Amino acid sequence: MQLKxxxxxxxxxxxxxxxxxxxxxxxxxxxxxxxxxMALNDPGDIMTVKLIEEPVVMxxxxxxxxxxxxxQKNVAGVALLDMIERMEHRxxxxxxxxxxxxxxxxxxxxxxxxxxxxxxxxxxxNNIFSNEDLVQMAMxxxxxxxxxxxxxxxxxxxxxxxxxxxxxxxxDIISIPSPPLYVTLVHPQIEVRTEDARQILRKQILLKDAIxxxxxIAALVAALMKNDYSLISRSLEDILIEPIRSILIPAFAExxxxxxxxxxxxxxxxxxxxxxxxxSSDEKTARExxxxxxxxxxxxxxxxxxxxxxxxxxxxxxxx
Amino acid sequence: MQLKxxxxxxxxxxxxxxxxxxxxxxxxxxxxxxxxxMALNDPGDIMTVKLIEEPVVMxxxxxxxxxxxxxQKNVAGVALLDMIERMEHRxxxxxxxxxxxxxxxxxxxxxxxxxxxxxxxxxxxNNIFSNEDLVQMAMxxxxxxxxxxxxxxxxxxxxxxxxxxxxxxxxDIISIPSPPLYVTLVHPQIEVRTEDARQILRKQILLKDAIxxxxxIAALVAALMKNDYSLISRSLEDILIEPIRSILIPAFAExxxxxxxxxxxxxxxxxxxxxxxxxSSDEKTARExxxxxxxxxxxxxxxxxxxxxxxxxxxxxxxx
Numbered sequence: 172m173q174l175k176x177x178x179x180x181x182x183x184x185x186x187x188x189x190x191x192x193x194x195x196x197x198x199x200x201x202x203x204x205x206x207x208x209m210a211l212n213d214p215g216d217i218m219t220v221k222l223i224e225e226p227v228v229m230x231x232x233x234x235x236x237x238x239x240x241x242x243q244k245n246v247a248g249v250a251l252l253d254m255i256e257r258m259e260h261r262x263x264x265x266x267x268x269x270x271x272x273x274x275x276x277x278x279x280x281x282x283x284x285x286x287x288x289x290x291x292x293x294x295x296x297n298n299i300f301s302n303e304d305l306v307q308m309a310m311x312x313x314x315x316x317x318x319x320x321x322x323x324x325x326x327x328x329x330x331x332x333x334x335x336x337x338x339x340x341x342x343d344i345i346s347i348p349s350p351p352l353y354v355t356l357v358h359p360q361i362e363v364r365t366e367d368a369r370q371i372l373r374k375q376i377l378l379k380d381a382i383x384x385x386x387x388i389a390a391l392v393a394a395l396m397k398n399d400y401s402l403i404s405r406s407l408e409d410i411l412i413e414p415i416r417s418i419l420i421p422a423f424a425e426x427x428x429x430x431x432x433x434x435x436x437x438x439x440x441x442x443x444x445x446x447x448x449x450x451s452s453d454e455k456t457a458r459e460x461x462x463x464x465x466x467x468x469x470x471x472x473x474x475x476x477x478x479x480x481x482x483x484x485x486x487x488x489x490x491x
Numbered sequence: 492m493q494l495k496x497x498x499x500x501x502x503x504x505x506x507x508x509x510x511x512x513x514x515x516x517x518x519x520x521x522x523x524x525x526x527x528x529m530a531l532n533d534p535g536d537i538m539t540v541k542l543i544e545e546p547v548v549m550x551x552x553x554x555x556x557x558x559x560x561x562x563q564k565n566v567a568g569v570a571l572l573d574m575i576e577r578m579e580h581r582x583x584x585x586x587x588x589x590x591x592x593x594x595x596x597x598x599x600x601x602x603x604x605x606x607x608x609x610x611x612x613x614x615x616x617n618n619i620f621s622n623e624d625l626v627q628m629a630m631x632x633x634x635x636x637x638x639x640x641x642x643x644x645x646x647x648x649x650x651x652x653x654x655x656x657x658x659x660x661x662x663d664i665i666s667i668p669s670p671p672l673y674v675t676l677v678h679p680q681i682e683v684r685t686e687d688a689r690q691i692l693r694k695q696i697l698l699k700d701a702i703x704x705x706x707x708i709a710a711l712v713a714a715l716m717k718n719d720y721s722l723i724s725r726s727l728e729d730i731l732i733e734p735i736r737s738i739l740i741p742a743f744a745e746x747x748x749x750x751x752x753x754x755x756x757x758x759x760x761x762x763x764x765x766x767x768x769x770x771s772s773d774e775k776t777a778r779e780x781x782x783x784x785x786x787x788x789x790x791x792x793x794x795x796x797x798x799x800x801x802x803x804x805x806x807x808x809x810x811x
Binding site for chain 1: 523524525526527655656657658663665667692693694695696697698699701702703704705706707708709710711712713714716717722725726731
């Protein structure tokens, strides 16, 4: 960073604004607990960020979720406050957030807010920060939301596609090429707190179960890079986390079994839930999977939303 | 299998023989315990298999290792006995084995014997069995040698290159493409029994350690398929098995540290040891790594052998 360039950049950006779309994301992808994630083309949050002179963050919510507007209590806020500190308090940001990814859905709602905010702000600053810097800032939002600084939603939200977090300290993010994939999601309207979903996991596991899990994640990465749908399907197995977390999600086993019957390659809990995602190799199957999900949840009487979408390849995108 | 074809095949093959080279293999590849393996161009066993009428296995050793010649006590023997059973006792085999991979080296000596035998026999039978069938038969040799039916040496020995065993039941083997890699090995002349090396491992591990391990194996697979040497290097980390097993190998920590200083991408214990392998991106570095290994082990006073080789891409190959 050269000081002169920064000052010129700030002067040029003052009072300008940018509007972005921040994609929803599916963390874990069944066998990649805490390390894999993928971005979705739908749903996505819309955010407008304006560069202001005063080194503060002002947040306006234009949705009905009643999220905090105090910057230190808002996931976008804490990420932008970190950016302001890195900019030595020479800038501030005014943010307008229209959430389309429901908070608590397990589709990376908090990640979209914090990642979207810093990508937009960085654009105003002529991309002074690297994608890795942005992930670091946005992870502060995840820490605020769930108590843990994790990147498995943040990384795909910023990079797009499927991402692997090899390591958090030091941060090591790898983009995994993948074939066309259709994603069907169902979001049953129940509350699963990320913290609780983490709390119920066993801290100790059997070595033999871990071996099976790392065989699956290694195979899934190979399958995605080889465009091998059959192997993707075989690798989408989680014998460690899903058996425990799925207890928190009504009708999980039935939805999963019936979606596989309907032709889905596989799927499971999106992040820590309650949403369930299923991958398909074509749109027709993905729509049949949606019909199946609707049938099961209509029967349970639980309110729900469904989405049929594809893997987002660009990450956060500028729309104005 | 059509009966007529089998009978014709047997008649045509009677009293013919084939000579093969069965490659040494490195199982685990640091972060892929029990699921990854790779084949080496050197060392490799030389075996001649002849098809005979009597449904028995006759074994001749033309080396000085004094391995059992009773077929039920010999790893090649039990694999061939299984093939004879699958052939409904209509054939038998006479096998001559010249071992170049020292038994107990940790470079897949038993796998080379059993895999080499069944690949050679299958060639005589006009490849009536699939590679997966052959892996199943050869795994019986591994069970005899170490008490566990594992495929992480057998699969690369038969398929060549780097292989991933996603699952043993059902068998699911995936070939992982890889860039040119040089392999330097040192085999210190101490005994580490595979059974003992397995016994000392903890049956329970921490979930957080497992997550780090599956981040590494996923990254290693991606790195191999992307020809990304820097990522290969970063991914060659094992926080679970190596800290325990390396205790059995004198000077392990020093060899590893000095080989990394010499420019190796990374490496660790070959299989369950005692051999240590290191990967390099070029031959010059691989030779410097060999010099380093020689220096360390000369100093310890332990007898040792070293090899500088490359990844074998063909698996078991016919040489006559």
